[in-house]
Amino acid sequence: MTDVTAQDVTALARRFIEAIPHSRALGMHLESLGAGRVVMTMPYDLRFVGDPATGVLHGGAVSALMDTASGAAVMCHPAAPASTATLDLRIDYFRAATPGQTITARAECYHVTRSVAFVRVTATDEDESRPVAAATGAFTLDRPKGAK
Amino acid sequence: MTRAKPEPVQVVKQRRDAALRALLSGVPYIQYLGIQFDRRGDELTAILPFDEKLIGNPALPALHGGVTAAFLEVAAIIELSWSILWEEMEAGKIDPAAIAGMPLRLPKTIDFTVDYLRTGLPRDAYARARVNRSGRRYASVHVEAWQDNRARLFAQGTGHFLMPPAPGEPAE
Numbered sequence: 001m002t003d004v005t006a007q008d009v010t011a012l013a014r015r016f017i018e019a020i021p022h023s024r025a026l027g028m029h030l031e032s033l034g035a036g037r038v039v040m041t042m043p044y045d046l047r048f049v050g051d052p053a054t055g056v057l058h059g060g061a062v063s064a065l066m067d068t069a070s071g072a073a074v075m076c077h078p079a080a081p082a083s084t085a086t087l088d089l090r091i092d093y094f095r096a097a098t099p100g101q102t103i104t105a106r107a108e109c110y111h112v113t114r115s116v117a118f119v120r121v122t123a124t125d126e127d128e129s130r131p132v133a134a135a136t137g138a139f140t141l142d143r144p145k146g147a148k
Numbered sequence: 149m150t151r152a153k154p155e156p157v158q159v160v161k162q163r164r165d166a167a168l169r170a171l172l173s174g175v176p177y178i179q180y181l182g183i184q185f186d187r188r189g190d191e192l193t194a195i196l197p198f199d200e201k202l203i204g205n206p207a208l209p210a211l212h213g214g215v216t217a218a219f220l221e222v223a224a225i226i227e228l229s230w231s232i233l234w235e236e237m238e239a240g241k242i243d244p245a246a247i248a249g250m251p252l253r254l255p256k257t258i259d260f261t262v263d264y265l266r267t268g269l270p271r272d273a274y275a276r277a278r279v280n281r282s283g284r285r286y287a288s289v290h291v292e293a294w295q296d297n298r299a300r301l302f303a304q305g306t307g308h309f310l311m312p313p314a315p316g317e318p319a320e
Contacts, residue, residue, distance in 0.1 A: 019206055020203070020204055020205070020206070020212065021200055021201055021202075021203040021204075021206060021212075022201060022202055022203055022204050022212035022214065022215055023204075023212070025201035026214075046176060047176050047177070047179075047180040048176065048177050048180060049175070049176040049177060050175060050176075050177050050254075051175070051252065051254055052174050052175065052176065052252065053252060057177075058175070058176075058177035058178075058218070058222075059218075059221055059257045059260070060177060060181075060214075060217060060218025060219075060221045060222060061177060061218065063214055063217040063218055063221065063260070064212065064214025064215065064217065064218055065214070066214075067212070067213045067214040067217060068204075068212075068214055071213065083205075083207075085205075085210075085213070085264065085267065086213035086262075086264045087263075087264055088261065088262060088263050088264060089213070089217060089261070089262050089264075090259065090260070090261040090262075091217070091257075091259060091260045091261070091262075092258070092259045093256070093257045093258060093259065093260075096256075
């Protein structure tokens with residue numbers, strides 16, 4: 001569809017992301033979004049701790065943030081998908097996130113085919129020089145009706 | 149030679165259930181997602197009761213992919229921790245009564261891969277994990293999740309884990 005502008009795609013993607021109940025429940029915040037790139041944050045929360053002895057966040061909460069940011073990166077890609085779903089996600093954990101710090105996920109949808117989108121994403125805490133985790137994923141890409 | 153009389157079944161069950169409770173109640177994120185575990189002997193089934201806050205796509209509606217990933221990872225870590233705990237408990241190496249007061253020794257995830265096979269429907273989900281290899285330092289765990297039909301998986305995953313130090317051994 002050629003009549004969808006970049007702003008339309010961004011606005012639609014933003015509305016899509018902000019309506020996700022689980023993302024809201026985890027306190028995720030969309031910092032920036034556009035042209036297949038997304039930055040999302042998730043503040044530290046005691047309810048999402050995985051190891052009570054250290055107060056370190058559970059890997060699953062970090063995964064949820066990276067999955068959401070990745071899906072958002074697909075939604076705001078210039079291909080303007082009608083919807084998307086995760087096909088697979090491989091997450092590598094590098095270190096424990098520092099307790100008390102906000103997690104930031106940066107996702108990039110770096111390649112799309114007719115029906116698949118490929119995404120990479122990294123998660124950092126406040127020390128951005130040492131990532132906490134990274135993931136790569138493949139997502140389904142539903143083209144809007146009438147698109148090639 | 150006299151064989152020791154088997155312990156009464158309630159005593160055994162109480163000890164094992166208390167050990168499992170100690171393992172689960174310590175992890176806030178497991179409580180937050182509402183994940184429960186059903187135990188039959190040493191076999192565990194993870195249960196994720198449906199809740200509105202687990203929705204990822206309100207239009208379908210469908211479970212959030214991150215919830216599915218977290219559920220599989222929790223099921224894998226708990227299965228691995230439980231298998232370590234079970235062995236130590238049954239061999240009499242640790243006192244089950246003291247488990248609740250001990251700091252949890254949880255494996256650390258190195259990597260985790262999730263395969264999304266079907267849309268997660270807005271209803272309860274179940275998962276069972278299998279420890280395929282458990283060495284002194286590393287472990288590999290596979291996990292399968294389903295909803296209505298055991299044979300129709302909606303997701304599966306494989307993870308590699310760094311094992312916790314044995315009791316008395318210093319952390320690396």
